[in-house]
Amino acid sequence: MQINPQVLLTILGMALVTYLTRIGGLWLMSRVTLSGRIKTWLGYLPGAVVVAIVAPTVLGNGLAETGAALATVLVAARTRNVLLSMVIGVGVVLGLRMLLASLR
């Protein structure tokens, strides 16, 4: 077990910077009065962020990911069961990847 002081300092710095980003949103928002416009913005924020997280994988990776995403959304819309949708999505992505690889 060894640790280099420079490495320790870097890790502590990374930890501090990361923690500040985690609390920064709350800190800033608790210091402004929430106008109607900001409340509207906060209402649209979660959906937009989640869309942004998935979009490059769903639209930019290939047919397997796009197909599996479609299957996941359909199952989720039908059943509202997150776990089942995830299992089906992963199954479909595996199946499509194997299929596409065998066609190549």
Place this chain on the structure above:
Amino acid sequence: MPGLLSPAPSQPAEEQVSFDAKGALAGAKRVLPLAFSDLAFGLVFGVLARQAGLSVLEVFLMSGLVFAGSAQLIVLSLWIVPLPIGTILLTTLIVNLRYLLMGAAVSQWFTRLSSLKAYATLFFLADENWALMVSEFEGGKRNAAFLLGSGLVLLTSWVSSTVLGRILGGAVHNPSQWGLDFVFTAMFLALLVGLWKGKADLLPWVVAALVAVAAAHWLPGKWYILLGGVAGSLVGVVRHAD
């Protein structure tokens, strides 16, 4: 598994935010399927960290204190002695800027907690449990300890798997081989279905998607989440004002 823990109908008391063991347990249970794929990625990080020259103790400390997979992974590419500390910290900041948005998105609920609870719990904010929590809260189950319970599970699996990967070394396979990379995408997609409130969401979501795809193509790191999220939500505000 979802649903098992919610016998009581959600309270109509809209502003109420609770914080108790029940919420923590609910969070821990809901995040469990994700902790499994988290393990696979933790192992990979551990292997790469070994190649970058980090000791077991250093991996343990970094995973436990920073607890941010993407930032840690990207920083490994800069990990050359003498460490470029400024560049590493700036990269960490840029990769994690998306947490600012996620924190802002839950701020209306967290301001109802004591500062100590709110700021301590936010240490556990990660992409996965943030999305789970938002869908819980929007469904009326407002227990902020959800983030704590789910975060503890994620932290435990992240720290143990990265340390294990560091010790094991090369004998780890690429998680995408098993489709495990898609577990996260599938979860976000399933939660997204629950976040859909109606046609007003269509344009903001399309803009968020297009900006994110373009940003992921042209910019490094996680800029695409920040830019897509900001662009999409602002379109929502502008449309709302009309």
